[in-house]
Amino acid sequence: MAKLRNHPLRQFGWSILLYGLGMGLLLVVLQTARYRFLILDHAQELYFGLIALLFTGIGIWAGRQLTTRLATTPAKPLSGQALVQALDKLGITPREYEVLQLIAQGLSNQEIAGRMFVSLNTIKTHTSNLFSKLDAQRRTQAVQKAQAIGLLSGTHPKV
Amino acid sequence: MAKLRNHPLRQFGWSILLYGLGMGLLLVVLQTARYRFLILDHAQELYFGLIALLFTGIGIWAGRQLTTRLATTPAKPLSGQALVQALDKLGITPREYEVLQLIAQGLSNQEIAGRMFVSLNTIKTHTSNLFSKLDAQRRTQAVQKAQAIGLLSGTHPKV
DNA sequence: CGGGAAATCACCCGAAAGTATGGGGCATTC
DNA sequence: GAATGCCCCATACTTTCGGGTGATTTCCCG
Numbered sequence: 001m002a003k004l005r006n007h008p009l010r011q012f013g014w015s016i017l018l019y020g021l022g023m024g025l026l027l028v029v030l031q032t033a034r035y036r037f038l039i040l041d042h043a044q045e046l047y048f049g050l051i052a053l054l055f056t057g058i059g060i061w062a063g064r065q066l067t068t069r070l071a072t073t074p075a076k077p078l079s080g081q082a083l084v085q086a087l088d089k090l091g092i093t094p095r096e097y098e099v100l101q102l103i104a105q106g107l108s109n110q111e112i113a114g115r116m117f118v119s120l121n122t123i124k125t126h127t128s129n130l131f132s133k134l135d136a137q138r139r140t141q142a143v144q145k146a147q148a149i150g151l152l153s154g155t156h157p158k159v
Numbered sequence: 160m161a162k163l164r165n166h167p168l169r170q171f172g173w174s175i176l177l178y179g180l181g182m183g184l185l186l187v188v189l190q191t192a193r194y195r196f197l198i199l200d201h202a203q204e205l206y207f208g209l210i211a212l213l214f215t216g217i218g219i220w221a222g223r224q225l226t227t228r229l230a231t232t233p234a235k236p237l238s239g240q241a242l243v244q245a246l247d248k249l250g251i252t253p254r255e256y257e258v259l260q261l262i263a264q265g266l267s268n269q270e271i272a273g274r275m276f277v278s279l280n281t282i283k284t285h286t287s288n289l290f291s292k293l294d295a296q297r298r299t300q301a302v303q304k305a306q307a308i309g310l311l312s313g314t315h316p317k318v
Numbered sequence: 319c320g321g322g323a324a325a326t327c328a329c330c331c332g333a334a335a336g337t338a339t340g341g342g343g344c345a346t347t348c
Numbered sequence: 349g350a351a352t353g354c355c356c357c358a359t360a361c362t363t364t365c366g367g368g369t370g371a372t373t374t375c376c377c378g
Binding site for chain 4 (some may be wrong): 319320321322323324325326327328329330331332333334335336337338339340341342343344345346347348
Binding site (some may be wrong): 007051053054055056058103104105106107108134135138139140141142143144145 | 214215264265296298299304
């Protein structure tokens with residue numbers, strides 16, 4: 001084992017870890033940089049501004065990753081409790097339902113994998129199980145059937 | 160063929176402006192605060208960390224604002240004359256609209272070809288043109304956008 | 319008549335999607 | 349502690365999609 005892996009950077013599972021590491025590293029870099037060639041007390045404001053801007057951007061990115069997970073789950077698709085029963089009846093797990101919602105929003109498997117911080121293969125597994133439970137062969141068919149049953153709320157244009 | 164129509168982008172209002180102003184103000188506050196009761200040079204690292212954290216949070220908040228604003232596109236039924244106008248505005252031909260409806264019902268290109276008594280390649284051409292007119296990359300995305308505009312009626316439990 | 323739009327079909331090619339199978343980790347339950 | 353269910357990941361393989369290009373026919377319009 002541990003030889004050549006066929007996945008250079010495709011996996012998003014490490015996103016959070018990388019984010020944390022990157023953040024810490026950036027801080028260190030900024031710190032050292034400050035004590036080297038930018039000792040000007042005058043540039044103090046600049047630092048704050050730059051850091052603020054940078055981390056605002058990072059925050060927006062991170063937020064985009066998180067919002068879908070947070071936003072889709074507590075959304076009121078059909079009838080709350082009735083929804084749970086319907087899902088339970090079909091044997092659809094929470095994770096699979098998440099995938100279903102993202103599929104309905106027109107996302108690709110790769111994009112879904114990125115948003116849920118899991119591997120593309122995992123998404124494929126989820127979709128595969130989901131399709132069999134919904135008795136569908138294609139994602140469009142799955143969405144259609146899910147909407148027909150009422151599993152999905154109104155359309156949410158993302159992108 | 161494949162002509163590109165105009166796709167006006169959505170405006171975000173002046174929330175960005177307010178955000179910028181708020182950010183600048185926050186910086187000023189932080190600055191003055193630093194020179195008053197927090198003059199410890201020792202806390203330098205803390206400052207960066209706190210600011211980073213703070214603005215990451217702000218970024219997440221801002222990102223959430225933007226995405227939700229995008230997500231609140233009206234999903235009206237739309238029918239009759241208004242439908243024709245909407246289709247005409249997008250440059251969607253009758254044949255393409257037929258394909259769109261069948262796609263929304265979860266059919267594959269092969270199945271659509273069978274139902275419309277044409278070649279699979281013809282369906283591919285239609286879908287391709289349709290996607291460019293709807294500004295979609297995937298069929299699920301096309302369906303989602305079409306529903307958002309109101310081009311598609313309620314879901315029909317076929318199959 | 320010539321131009322343009324629509325509809326039809328074809329071919330290639332790379333990227334996604336879907337299928338099948340197996341394995342590991344983890345928590346709950348019996 | 350064995351069994352179960354969910355989740356995660358992987359490999360291998362086949363099929364479908366989607367993009368690009370080009371071509372033909374028909375029909376309408378100026």
